[in-house]
Amino acid sequence: MEIEIGLGKSGRRGYGLDDISVVPSRRTRDADDIDISWELGDFRFDLPFLASAMDAVVDVKMAITIGKLGGLAVLNLEGLQTRYEDPKPVYEEIASFGKEDATRGMQRLYQEPIKEELMGRRIQEIKDGGVMVAASLTPQRVEHYYRIAMEAGLDVMVIQGTVISAEHVSSRTEPLNLKKFIAELPIPTIVGGCASYSTALHLMRTGAVGVLVGVGPGAACTTRGVLGIGVPQATALADASAARIRHLTETGNYVNVIADGGMRTGGDIAKAIACGADAVMLGSPIAAAKEAPGRGYHWGMATFHPELPRGTRVKTEGRWTIEEILVGPAHENDGTVNLFGALRTSLATCGYENIRAFQRAEVMIAPAVRTEGKSMQYEQGVGMIK
Numbered sequence: 001m002e003i004e005i006g007l008g009k010s011g012r013r014g015y016g017l018d019d020i021s022v023v024p025s026r027r028t029r030d031a032d033d034i035d036i037s038w039e040l041g042d043f044r045f046d047l048p049f050l051a052s053a054m055d056a057v058v059d060v061k062m063a064i065t066i067g068k069l070g071g072l073a074v075l076n077l078e079g080l081q082t083r084y085e086d087p088k089p090v091y092e093e094i095a096s097f098g099k100e101d102a103t104r105g106m107q108r109l110y111q112e113p114i115k116e117e118l119m120g121r122r123i124q125e126i127k128d129g130g131v132m133v134a135a136s137l138t139p140q141r142v143e144h145y146y147r148i149a150m151e152a153g154l155d156v157m158v159i160q161g162t163v164i165s166a167e168h169v170s171s172r173t174e175p176l177n178l179k180k181f182i183a184e185l186p187i188p189t190i191v192g193g194c195a196s197y198s199t200a201l202h203l204m205r206t207g208a209v210g211v212l213v214g215v216g217p218g219a220a221c222t223t224r225g226v227l228g229i230g231v232p233q234a235t236a237l238a239d240a241s242a243a244r245i246r247h248l249t250e251t252g253n254y255v256n257v258i259a260d261g262g263m264r265t266g267g268d269i270a271k272a273i274a275c276g277a278d279a280v281m282l283g284s285p286i287a288a289a290k291e292a293p294g295r296g297y298h299w300g301m302a303t304f305h306p307e308l309p310r311g312t313r314v315k316t317e318g319r320w321t322i323e324e325i326l327v328g329p330a331h332e333n334d335g336t337v338n339l340f341g342a343l344r345t346s347l348a349t350c351g352y353e354n355i356r357a358f359q360r361a362e363v364m365i366a367p368a369v370r371t372e373g374k375s376m377q378y379e380q381g382v383g384m385i386k
Contacts, residue, residue: 016232021366027351041188046070052283053136056294067131095295110304123152166202195231201243210256217262219284233262241276265335266342289322
């Protein structure tokens, strides 16, 4: 239902994950009987989770560790890992910047050219670790670089930008034909981001196995302020889920909806899946791991844009290992540790046996869910209110 904004404009109301809550059903289950695994093309993963293609989140070592824990890390093939032979001093320099100098300093560091030989080497280094390799390229550069990634043994391609469309129009260059390009790739391809029913449906029709849903909800993203665009994540996911149903009805092909950004806790992940997501892509929660390459900081993929930065550098805690953050055990009570143990428990508590079943869960618009009865936590700065 649309709401009148003024005489000449009306619009739908959108809801973020903080605005909703999952409603328990009449049934509960034993947590040991819950299956939270996820399939992407012919690949199966124990965790419905991708690590974001951000330099503060994924390097070679982190990709291998996440792969062995059951997830899939996405390496940014246009980031520090492929611009610098040894990126460690660059990370140290980024961590040393003051708040006022961080954006300008990163713009300078990211002016270093991408080196094709490093692309293949980084992919091979991850392959040598015995895990699946996923890597990200932007639509502007994917045709130029994808062969290098393929020859190195890439398993999953991610074509990613702030907003991706299947109908890009340009008077200056020949736009990437996503449908033709994906059809010719012999490996599964994920595309995104998007935040609407129509865009998600068009991207699904390109032949992608997964669509990233989320424009601007990430902790380090400033797109919503800089460009004024975005859709609250709960609404965006529900719309993309509806597009998936239509595409499945029309073609018989199931396309994964991947929630990208806006999630900090296990509860956030559970709500994203209840809204229709098959898996989640996480950035800042992973950048907070002790092993994360960002040296206690996290920044977005467009933070260093030379003309219009659309991200910022944010501080992360670095208190827990990546294993503790993903699968526990947790020694913190705010939901930021043992994320997928929390997801498993949420499914069990609500009585759903797997991810696709949980997508049918009832949700309620509940803006008071984080504050109701929590005055002491607010006063003391503990628990959910940290």
